[in-house]
Amino acid sequence: MLSLTAKKSNPDRILVYNDSEIKIRITFDKVIKSIKLQGDDYFNDNEKIVIMYRMFVVDYKQYKHSPVDIYNIVTLIYKELGGDDEAESEEIFNFFEDADRIIASFLMAYDIDLEDQIGLMSWGRFMTLFNNLPEETPIMQAIMYRTCKVPSGKENADERKRILKLKKHYELSSQRKKREQADLERMMKAFI
Incomplete structure (x- = not known):
């Protein structure tokens, strides 16, 4: 801190x-x-x-x-x-998969080009800035869709479809593997 x-x-x-x-x-x-x-x-x-x-x-x-x-x-x-x-928790961002979003977010929010900060910016400062990025930045938008709940009910069908599409667009490879495994298990249960 x-x-x-x-x-x-x-x-x-x-x-x-x-x-x-x-x-x-x-x-x-x-x-x-x-x-x-x-x-x-x-x-x-x-x-x-x-x-x-x-x-x-x-x-x-x-x-x-x-x-x-x-x-x-x-x-x-x-x-x-x-x-x-640090406790084990679900991955909501990944420094490697989200590198473009993180770089764009720092530029957008702070006018800081992270490539210019290589070897200069401390980890503490980086994480303080990262943890306080505004919600409209690309990385925070991705995190929001990765973590948001999908609405239920017939009246929310269009919103549910939109959110599921965005969740799939923003999902990390670790999340994709979990989703694909769950889909496979669901299909196997339906088959048996």
Whole structure:
């Protein structure tokens, strides 16, 4: 969370580990890359930890950290990002599938070109701006249709059809897989 009295929006931070200070840089683009890395099957978990260490620790070559130290430092960085308090929930946006919508939304709402902010804007500032985007921006429109309830009743047939069409248009690949699986299960039950 940002503060009105302290400069927390600076992406450069000092992490204290074993009584030594380690300079880390937490920009929005690095965090998004680390999210992508977590889902990458090409690298094993140990390789991912080393890559994240090198991604976030400024001048990482100057440190002589053991593999255990690297693991512990990456764990501290993850905590710094707020990784401990995130609960499993349905995906309502995806940084990769929604990249165009997010970029357009920042331009529309704040006149900020995120490509110009790569390596500069902190993760905290990015998320503060993202979480406060106006509802008329492209990403918030997509989120609204992904999460809205479909009306029931004969009197709402046209609205239901319109909303279902928009839900399908804006659905994420994870939502599409769930929908297709549910459709398949429904067909199997009807067949049996």
